Amino acid sequence: MKKNIIIFLILIAVIFLIVFKKDEQNIFKEKYETDDVYYQIFVRSFADSDNDGIGDFNGISQNIDYFVDLGITGIYLMPIHPSPSYHGYDVLDYYDVNEDYGTLDDFENLVTVAHENEISIMIDLVINHTSDQHPWFLASRSFHNDDHEKYKDYYTWTDEDDERFGKLGAWNQNIWHSASGKYYAGYFSNQMPDLNMQNDDVIEEIRNIGEYWLNIGVDGFRLDAAMHIYGKNEVVMDDRTQENINFWKEFSIDMRLINEDVYIIGEVWTQSSVYADYFGGLDSVFNFELSDIIVNSAKTGRNDLYTYSINRLYNKFDEVRPDYIDATFLRNHDNDRIATVLNGDISRLKLAAEMQLMLPGVPFIYYGEELGMKGAKSNGPYYDETRRLPFIWADETKRTTWFNDSFNIDVEQAELQQNDEDSLYNTYKKLIDLRDSSIALKFGEFISWESDSSTLQGFFRYYSGDSYEEELIFVLHNIGKSDTAELAPDITGEIIYFSKGINNYNNVSLSKGSTLVIRLNPEDFETYLNK
Numbered sequence: 009m010k011k012n013i014i015i016f017l018i019l020i021a022v023i024f025l026i027v028f029k030k031d032e033q034n035i036f037k038e039k040y041e042t043d044d045v046y047y048q049i050f051v052r053s054f055a056d057s058d059n060d061g062i063g064d065f066n067g068i069s070q071n072i073d074y075f076v077d078l079g080i081t082g083i084y085l086m087p088i089h090p091s092p093s094y095h096g097y098d099v100l101d102y103y104d105v106n107e108d109y110g111t112l113d114d115f116e117n118l119v120t121v122a123h124e125n126e127i128s129i130m131i132d133l134v135i136n137h138t139s140d141q142h143p144w145f146l147a148s149r150s151f152h153n154d155d156h157e158k159y160k161d162y163y164t165w166t167d168e169d170d171e172r173f174g175k176l177g178a179w180n181q182n183i184w185h186s187a188s189g190k191y192y193a194g195y196f197s198n199q200m201p202d203l204n205m206q207n208d209d210v211i212e213e214i215r216n217i218g219e220y221w222l223n224i225g226v227d228g229f230r231l232d233a234a235m236h237i238y239g240k241n242e243v244v245m246d247d248r249t250q251e252n253i254n255f256w257k258e259f260s261i262d263m264r265l266i267n268e269d270v271y272i273i274g275e276v277w278t279q280s281s282v283y284a285d286y287f288g289g290l291d292s293v294f295n296f297e298l299s300d301i302i303v304n305s306a307k308t309g310r311n312d313l314y315t316y317s318i319n320r321l322y323n324k325f326d327e328v329r330p331d332y333i334d335a336t337f338l339r340n341h342d343n344d345r346i347a348t349v350l351n352g353d354i355s356r357l358k359l360a361a362e363m364q365l366m367l368p369g370v371p372f373i374y375y376g377e378e379l380g381m382k383g384a385k386s387n388g389p390y391y392d393e394t395r396r397l398p399f400i401w402a403d404e405t406k407r408t409t410w411f412n413d414s415f416n417i418d419v420e421q422a423e424l425q426q427n428d429e430d431s432l433y434n435t436y437k438k439l440i441d442l443r444d445s446s447i448a449l450k451f452g453e454f455i456s457w458e459s460d461s462s463t464l465q466g467f468f469r470y471y472s473g474d475s476y477e478e479e480l481i482f483v484l485h486n487i488g489k490s491d492t493a494e495l496a497p498d499i500t501g502e503i504i505y506f507s508k509g510i511n512n513y514n515n516v517s518l519s520k521g522s523t524l525v526i527r528l529n530p531e532d533f534e535t536y537l538n539k
Contacts, residue, residue: 043450044082045440046372050396051109061409065114069121079440082128098139098200102217119225130228135214136236137200145201149188164193164204175241193242205237215262222266234274257289287328292335306360309489312462319456334369344384355521358435362523365439366483368454378436382415442505447471448479463488480530486518501528
C-alpha cells in the first residue's frame with residue numbers, strides 16, 4: 009500500500025512538472041509568437057522563371073535556397089492580387105492572384121515549398137481600398153440599379169450637403185471624388201476608392217478574404233494603411249484611432265479562430281505616440297521611428313541619444329501591451345533605399361544591419377538590402393518604380409527586366425556576394441546566424457548601458473526563463489567616424505561577434521562604424537547594472 013502511495017505521488021509530481029512546463033512554454037509562445045527573420049519581396053522584381061521579364065511565384069520557389077542560405081525564415085510578399093497597376097495596391101479580385109505572377113496553383117506550390125524549408129509566408133492585405141475597376145465599385149456607383157443594391161454602401165458616398173464634403177484627409181489631401189452625380193471617398197487616389205467599414209457586409213467580406221488565404225496556407229498578413237480604416241473627415245467618430253484599433257483587434261480574433269499562430273502586422277506610418285497604441289489590436293506594428301533612428305545614426309555618425317531613444321520607444325510600447333512584438337526594418341518599398349541614403353558606403357551599411365539585427369523583435373529585410381541595392385524616388389515620369397527595381401542576380405536567366413535599372417550597375421551581384429566572405433551579404437548572414445544562436449538576442453530584454461560618449465552606444469540583451477538557459481549579451485556600437493578606445497570598463501566575456509575581426513577584448517580598439525558583441529556571465533549582471 010505504502011509503495012502504491014509513493015508511486016502515486018511520483019506520478020502526480022511528474023504530471024505537475026509536465027503541466028507547469030507546458031504552461032510556461034505557452035506563455036513564452038504567447039509573448040514571442042514568431043522568431044522569424046522576414047524578407048520583403050516585390051514579386052515583379054525578384055526572379056523570373058518563364059523569360060517574360062517579370063518576376064513570378066515560380067521564380068521565388070526555384071530560388072528558395074537563397075533564403076535558406078541567408079537564414080531567412082519568413083517571406084513577406086507585396087500585393088499578389090490582380091490589379092490594373094504595376095504595384096498592386098489597387099486590388100481587382102481578393103480571391104485570385106496576379107496573372108503576371110503565375111497561377112493560384114503556382115502560389116500554393118510556393119507556400120508548400122516555403123513550408124518544406126521552414127519558411128513562413130505573409131501576404132499584403134490591402135483592404136482599406138480597392139481598385140476603381142473592382143466589380144464591387146462598379147456595382148456601387150450604379151446604385152440607381154436595383155440589381156446592385158447590395159453594393160450601394162460597400163463604399164463611402166456623400167454629396168455637397170454632407171458636413172464631410174470638401175474636407176481634407178490626414179495629410180491635407182483631397183479625399184472626395186466625383187462619380188455618378190455623387191462623391192466617394194478615396195484617401196490615396198480617385199483610382200482607389202475606400203471600402204465602407206461601417207457596413208457589416210463589408211466586414212464579413214474581409215473576414216472571408218482572410219479565411220480564404222489562411223486556408224490556402226498563408227501564415228500572416230501585413231495590413232496596408234492600417235490607420236486609415238476610419239479616415240479623418242471620411243467618417244465622423246469621437247475617437248477614430250481607437251475605432252481603427254478595435255477593428256483590427258476583432259479581425260485578429262477572427263483570424264485566430266482559423267489559425268491560432270497567424271502573425272498580423274500593421275503599417276501605421278505616423279509618430280510612435282500614435283502607432284504604439286496599435287499594439288492593443290495587432291501582434292506587431294512596423295517601427296518607423298526606430299528605422300529613422302538607426303538610419304540617421306549610421307549616416308551622421310553621431311547620436312548620443314541612440315540607446316536612450318530606443319529605450320523610450322520600448323517603454324512606450326510596454327505601457328500598451330507588455331507582450332508586444334516589435335517589427336524592425338531599415339527601409340521599405342515606400343522609402344529611398346538605405347544604400348542610396350548612405351551613398352553606397354559598405355561599412356555604414358554593415359553597421360546599419362548590425363544595429364537592426366541586434367535589437368528585439370522581428371526583423372524585416374527589404375529585398376536587395378543585403379546586397380546594397382540602390383534606389384530612390386524619381387523626379388521623372390516614374391515614382392516608386394525606382395525604389396522597387398529588379399533584384400541583381402548574376403545569372404541573367406533569373407533577372408527581371410520589366411524596368412531598366414541604371415541605379416545598380418556597380419553593385420556586386422547576389423551569387424558573387426555569396427562567395428565573398430567580406431561582402432555585405434555575408435555580414436547579414438553572420439548576423440542572422442548569430443541572432444539565431446542566441447536566445448538573448450532573439451527574445452531577451454533590452455537594457456540600455458549608460459555612456460557619456462556621443463558615438464559609443466551599447467546595451468544589454470538579457471533572457472531568463474525556464475524554457476531556455478539564462479543568457480546575458482552586451483552589444484556595443486561605435487557609430488562614430490573615428491576609432492575609439494573608450495570601451496566599457498570591466499566588461500569581460502566571450503566575444504561572439506566583432507565586425508573588424510575577433511580579438512582579445514582588453515586589447516580591442518573599437519574601430520569607427522564597428523560592432524562588438526560579448527556573451528557575459530549572467531551572474532555578474534547586477535554588477536554591470538550598478539557600474
